Amino acid sequence: MSDLRNQALEYAHQNSAAYLQSLQSLVQIPSISTSVDHKKAIKETAEWLADRLRKIGFKNVALYPTAGHPVVFGEYIIDRPGRKTVLIYGHYDVQPVEPLEQWKTNPFEATVVGDNLFGRGASDMKGQIMASMDAVEAVIHAGEPPVNIKFMIEGEEEIGSPNLGPFLKEKAKLLAADVVLNPDSGMLAADFPTLTYALRGLAYFELRVYGPEHDLHSGLFGGAVHNPAQALAELIAGMHDADGRVTLPGYYDSVREMKPAEREDMARLPLNDDFYKAQTGAPELCGEKGYTAAERIGARPTLEVNGLLSGFTGQGSKTVIPAWAMAKISMRLVPDQDPEEVYHQFIEYLKLKAPPTIRWEVIRMSGGPASFTDPNHPAARAMSQAMETVWGKRPVFRREGGSIPIVSDMQETLGIESVLTGFGLPEDNVHAPNEKLHLPTWYRGIDSLILFFYNYGAQE
Amino acid sequence: MSDLRNQALEYAHQNSAAYLQSLQSLVQIPSISTSVDHKKAIKETAEWLADRLRKIGFKNVALYPTAGHPVVFGEYIIDRPGRKTVLIYGHYDVQPVEPLEQWKTNPFEATVVGDNLFGRGASDMKGQIMASMDAVEAVIHAGEPPVNIKFMIEGEEEIGSPNLGPFLKEKAKLLAADVVLNPDSGMLAADFPTLTYALRGLAYFELRVYGPEHDLHSGLFGGAVHNPAQALAELIAGMHDADGRVTLPGYYDSVREMKPAEREDMARLPLNDDFYKAQTGAPELCGEKGYTAAERIGARPTLEVNGLLSGFTGQGSKTVIPAWAMAKISMRLVPDQDPEEVYHQFIEYLKLKAPPTIRWEVIRMSGGPASFTDPNHPAARAMSQAMETVWGKRPVFRREGGSIPIVSDMQETLGIESVLTGFGLPEDNVHAPNEKLHLPTWYRGIDSLILFFYNYGAQE
Missing domain, CATH: 3.30.70.360 (Alpha-Beta Plaits)
Structure with missing residues (x-):
């Protein structure tokens, strides 16, 4: 197993330039889900992803129509008892780009400047989808993957996933898995690998x-x-x-009020008021009395x-x-x-x-609704270990202010827990002009996902 | 004099169709002063008006450049002692047309529907400018006009006349007159000829x-x-x-608080709350406690x-x-x-x-600033008489809520009082979609302006 793991990592490292090019191609398609003018781009993006899944060996690859934009699905299954299945969730749609005049690069040109790739969706979440696919490609190239893998990539997350609920119910069997890997939540900072256990x-x-x-x-x-x-x-x-x-x-x-222990844990995160002042550039912070900014964002x-x-x-x-x-x-x-x-x-x-x-x-x-996941789930432990290997430090477990409705939908409809991670940074300007992806962190993310599959597959 | 007067009225009646066509041509030029995209239309409108003045015999017709849009000037002077001079003020610019989708006709097509001419500027105030020019044309056609006449038509009223103040100071001699006729304030209703003595x-x-x-x-x-x-x-x-x-x-x-007598006068106007509810279509009226809607609009x-x-x-x-x-x-x-x-x-x-x-x-x-004019000025009396002849009833003297800064500028810079009148109606949708002009009232307006010139010229 250690051999396969190293081969997979080596393959990823050798292909880093091709991985970046591939991500750039994906970011260049303007898949704005809220805009009726971008339906063609939405379809093109879904087809691009399906092609990519086919190329790395996935089966049953299909675009499932919904009342809105289609869901991309594909699976890589080795039908042998005892093998675990990871369902990787993603969304290929992006936010609108207004105000356009505030962008320093064309949002759909996918421009590399220094360590960053600038473009709408680079961080949220085309970069995260591609990190997952790139990791899977490396694992498949190395030999038999340690777990079965499914991808489900929707096109309506940025407009509130209005058609995903019915899809989950209809396709419960197709989507069956031991855990959902959801790389749509980010990191606290480039040197703080992060697992999220609560979302608003x-x-x-x-x-x-x-x-x-x-x-x-x-x-x-x-x-x-x-x-x-x-x-x-x-x-x-x-x-x-x-x-x-x-x-x-x-x-x-x-x-639900925070427990004192949780507030103490949160106070230890590198998320003090100075951090949020620097992140936002606001003249002063502001919000509900009696709570820190991190608490107001994460738990209020x-x-x-x-x-x-x-x-x-x-x-x-x-x-x-x-x-x-x-x-x-x-x-x-x-x-x-x-x-x-x-x-x-x-x-x-x-x-x-x-x-x-x-x-x-x-x-x-x-x-x-908001969602809470189990930070002690075996897959969460496998991801935590993987991150520790790559970053040399234990990841932070945190509550996040954003909303990923699919997490509670997965729990309620399919009974599957999610591992919430991702390699976006707070300064990535998601939903804002000049969205970007920090490439060194992204490459570390690919490595940690490769390790996650082996860690999780090796668990009893 | 009575002969000339009747000839002028007859000429106006015979030319009523041509007068309407001419007004339509003017409304069709989209002279939106706040829009940088409409500079050409602004110039075209100014030139159109200058041409018209030349055609009816005006001299010294010119477009005076300002830091913004040009002022159209022209004069019809017979140099004989004792003749009075009326300076007619107008603005040829119009408000923007947004929201365009709420217009039932193209705002720059100048469409007649029943008794009304629909189009941006039809009422505010291209219709009023043309009523004045049409009246002057009829008076000149009949013979020697009873007064000297000057026109000064600016192109920036709807953006607050930023360049008119300096123009007045520079051209004080050119603009010298006994009174300003300003037809930019409207009527209470089609059967209520109106003279305005206060503006906000x-x-x-x-x-x-x-x-x-x-x-x-x-x-x-x-x-x-x-x-x-x-x-x-x-x-x-x-x-x-x-x-x-x-x-x-x-x-x-x-x-300045209203005097009790003024409040009593206002209470007698046909401007009760039902009138304003009907005019606005608001669910309920609303405003400063202790005052009627008419008082809140006119005097607060x-x-x-x-x-x-x-x-x-x-x-x-x-x-x-x-x-x-x-x-x-x-x-x-x-x-x-x-x-x-x-x-x-x-x-x-x-x-x-x-x-x-x-x-x-x-x-x-x-x-x-707000302005107050003298309701007993000889020219106001001449206009009041003229209206009484045409409508068969004495005009209403009222305070109006709108702003016509030129009125106080004329008082302060040139020492000239204004007669404030006009033939627009409250339901004309000025500054709003579906602006229109009530044509029967407009034709009465032309007649009353013809009579005004003769009345004022005949006064000792």
């Missing part, structure tokens, strides 16, 4: 406020009606109290305004009272908040607070 | 709030920083108190949000903490508020209320 959930809404029937001249009518942009601002302002707590009725009722629910639009927003001035105003508003949820309940809390808040001078409407968008 | 001023700003250095992933960082869109909403929400009063420090200190200062922009505003969802947020905010001012003082009150408010968790910036845009 999400409830995403669009709130629309309507006032006059059409835009009005602010001179001829200013003073007569409630300006919808002002009314929206008033509603948003009321969603937090002076202590930074969310004011939706009952919002904290089912929030939040409410964010993701977008605002009303009236005249071009250059210059227009003296208009807008007919309507819109906000994209989302909540990050923690165990044991229920996205359905949070929706009702949001509606309840609006019923209580919205004045009779305006009309309002809520459009439900994506959502999913 | 304007102070227009763009407020930008900056948070993190770049957009952040709301999962990875939500809870760490003050969301700039939320911070902006909080600042906006604080700009009014529970009584609908503006909270900028000192905002009401120099506001306001603060309006004219636009909001932050983060992701497209279709679908993007889980982003925006790096910045922007609001266009303007105040309508009344006598004796000073736009410069109001700017400092706005800054003072932000200094007091903006938290250290964000940075902010204010960009000053257009502004000007």
